[in-house]
Amino acid sequence: MIPARSVALFLLAALFEIGGCWLVWQGVREHRGLGWIGAGVVALGVYGFVATLQPDSHxxxxxxxxxxxxxxxxxxxxxxxxxxxxxRFDVIGAVVCLIGVGVIMYAPRGR
Known part of the structure; x- marks a missing residue:
C-alpha cells in the first residue's frame, strides 16, 4: 500500500532530520563537542537519502x-x-500542518 509506505518514509525522514538537527544543536549550543556534530551531519545526510525513496516523483x-x-x-x-x-497553539498549528500533508500527498488527482 503506497500511502502506508509514504507515511513510514516521512516518519523515518523526520527521525533522521530532526535527530540530526538536534545532535548538531547539542554539539554546538550545549557544548557537547564535535562527535555530536559529526553524528548530526551523518544523520542529516541519511535524511536526504530517505526523502528520495518516496513513491511520488515530484x-x-x-x-x-x-x-x-x-x-x-x-x-x-x-x-x-x-x-x-x-x-494549544503549537498543537493547533501542528494539526493544520498535518492536514496540509494529507491534502498535498494523498488527495485524489486526475492523472
Whole structure:
C-alpha cells in the first residue's frame, strides 16, 4: 500500500532530520563537542537519502508535504528529548500542518 509506505518514509525522514538537527544543536549550543556534530551531519545526510525513496516523483510536492511532518515531529521531539510543553497553539498549528500533508500527498488527482 503506497500511502502506508509514504507515511513510514516521512516518519523515518523526520527521525533522521530532526535527530540530526538536534545532535548538531547539542554539539554546538550545549557544548557537547564535535562527535555530536559529526553524528548530526551523518544523520542529516541519511535524511536526504530517505526523502528520495518516496513513491511520488515530484521533489517539490514531497518536500512541501514533509514540511508539515517536520513541524509536528519537531514538537514531538521537543516533548520527548527536551521536556518541551507545547501550548494549544503549537498543537493547533501542528494539526493544520498535518492536514496540509494529507491534502498535498494523498488527495485524489486526475492523472
Amino acid at each position: 521533489f517539490g510536492r514531497i518536500l512541501a508535504a514533509y514540511g508539515g511532518v517536520f513541524v509536528a515531529g519537531s514538537l514531538v521531539w521537543g516533548v520527548v528529548a527536551d521536556r518541551f510543553r507545547p501550548d
